Amino acid sequence: MNLYLKNVFILVGNITAFSSRFFKEVFKTGFEFREFARQCYSIGYKSLPLVTITGFIMGLVLTIQSRPAMAKFGAESWIPGMVSLSLIREIAPVITALICAGRISSGIGAELGSMKVTEQIDAMEVSAINPYKYLVVTRTVATTLMIPILVIYADLIGILGGYIGVNMHGEVNIVRYFSQVFESLEYVDLLPATIKTFFFGFFIGIIGCYEGFNASSGTESVGKAANSAVVSASLTIFIIDMIAVQLTDLFF
């Protein structure tokens, strides 16, 4: 247990050091736009099918599940508002981030891990190219910007899924549904929820990169890097979420 705790602290320290380098490098001249665009494509665009399916199911299931409880109080008309609120404030950001931790963190961890193991990162370094800037900064900026966009997209798809769910019991006009949704939403629901997704995105990227860069030699360490990237990133997402909720509670 003691050893375990110690390892956790070492990991946190190392990731902090690794991240602090990010902030030093990101503002230096010579941002790698082409690599950044390539990463945005593979991180953002290629995640769309996955996020569409999960977002839709989240909205649908949440609606169906909350109907009995709401019906007991005769508050079925509140369902759209309640579902969209919980989607936007909590469920869509966290689930989408977790899905992305699984798809993106592990992908980055495996990619950079195999580059490390096959000395491609060393090759960049001896060519006087800064591998941190080329690989880590581009990927982390891409995840930091793409995850919030994916989350907002998941919000919309989820609300659409909710509409289908509501419709299963008697037809509801789509205009009426959306007006119910927007009536219950306030600015303060959107803002903190969106801010935290930037943090989710940052850590999804940086943890994947960290694990990849620290893969030791041997092919099995590539799998290990991918695996620990998912575990650490998912855990970090929950911790950030908890902190974000506390802060939101305090300030809004």
Place this chain on the structure above:
Amino acid sequence: METMAKNTLKTGEHPNHQPLIMFKEVYKSFGANNVLNGISFSVNKGENLIILGRSGSGKSVAVKCLVGLTKADKGEITVMGKDVTKLNEQELNQIRMKIGFLFQNGALYDSMTVRQNLAFTLEHNNRNLSKAEVDTAILEALTNVGLADAIDKMPSELSGGMRKRIGLARALIIKPEIIIYDEPTAGLDAITAREIIELIRSIKVKYNATSIIITHDLTCAKYTGDRIIVLKDGIIKAEGSYDDIENNTDEWIKSFFQK
């Protein structure tokens, strides 16, 4: 001394009495594994130095210390008049821009085509080359290693030997002053190996480059090397010309030459 070293680097000239590369009592260990136990040697400008040694004797580690990929625990490594163990990243990169490094396994960038692999270094180092110049350089480098038709292939489509040769092309494309070959002929057939040996010889003449060649291949050592050092247990066991080493009386070194 310090100012002199600076001037030297700027003009690209090196005083003749000072070797271009100098290892002085270099130590390196990984945990309990003492890989380098105080090795000292030097390479003069225009010279090809061969490092011979069994697998695991620390040959790759030594050259990685030289380019700053691995930090030596102790000792001095002077390259072009500067101690690379004490340089910061920027100063180190100044030196790295003049070094071509062939990795043991090629280390090609998997996600890029052969062309992009070669262009990558040229396009990223503020060398300010035009697109046409880059293309010409790529074609020339690939022709040198006899793989001009592989230009649009991905590394995964290449054989081990081809990857090695592309790695060599990538190391040479920057017209380096110092070239480090980590086992340039390992895994190649005899004919290709001979071509690579010829290439190494011609590079030496054409660019007056200084090289360190790590090899197991005695033919390669014989035809490309001016001087040989033999590494064993982290120290330099023997040093001299090919004939010197071949005629060495030490049992262990003799066993190296047995067919």
